[in-house]
Amino acid sequence: xxxxxxxxxxxxxxxxxxxxxxxxxxxxxxxxxxxxxxxxxxxxxxxxxxxxxxxxxxxxxxxxxxxxxxxxxxxxxxxxxxxxxxxxxxxxxxxxxxxxxxxxxxxxxxxxxxxxxxxxxxxxxxxxxxxxxxxxxxxxxxxxxxxxxxxxxxxxxxxxxxxxxxxxxxxxxxxxxxxxxxxxx
Numbered sequence: 001x002x003x004x005x006x007x008x009x010x011x012x013x014x015x016x017x018x019x020x021x022x023x024x025x026x027x028x029x030x031x032x033x034x035x036x037x038x039x040x041x042x043x044x045x046x047x048x049x050x051x052x053x054x055x056x057x058x059x060x061x062x063x064x065x066x067x068x069x070x071x072x073x074x075x076x077x078x079x080x081x082x083x084x085x086x087x088x089x090x091x092x093x094x095x096x097x098x099x100x101x102x103x104x105x106x107x108x109x110x111x112x113x114x115x116x117x118x119x120x121x122x123x124x125x126x127x128x129x130x131x132x133x134x135x136x137x138x139x140x141x142x143x144x145x146x147x148x149x150x151x152x153x154x155x156x157x158x159x160x161x162x163x164x165x166x167x168x169x170x171x172x173x174x175x176x177x178x179x180x181x182x183x184x185x
Contacts (some may be wrong), residue, residue, distance in 0.1 A: 072136035
């Protein structure tokens with residue numbers, strides 16, 4: 001018999017219990033595959049509580065990790081700390097009494113247990129982390145960004161560029177002055 005996949009919890013025993021029964025699990029060092037181009041840089045840490053209901057189970061989890069990203073201003077590679085909370089109803093895919101498959105078309109948006117009454121928390125976690133990815137992550141709150149002249153990161157070590165590079169088509173505008181503005185040479 002092969003070992004269960006990470007974050008897969010067998011719930012056949014819990015489904016035989018009365019509503020209100022729950023199981024708690026700690027998660028340490030788990031890794032999952034994320035959708036698109038997302039990549040974990042730290043393993044998952046957290047807790048999960050699975051509570052029996054009259055229809056299935058309620059999954060409540062709090063997970064922490066970090067994902068790889070790049071700063072939206074200076075384009076440096078960064079790790080984005082991510083904390084997600086999962087509150088999800090998960091229903092059986094097989095009738096508990098008869099063993100017959102249930103029609104998922106009745107509630108297609110609801111997560112389902114496997115045919116063996118296993119919960120794949122990895123799929124729920126991957127979706128939650130994907131949705132929690134920031135649109136424009138920053139390496140630091142006041143990241144200065146990139147220089148529009150040379151493309152280097154702005155900051156104390158960046159050398160200013162001379163302003164004498166004027167587009168020849170606009171050279172005639174150098175002679176115009178606003179009232180009260182001193183002439184510079």
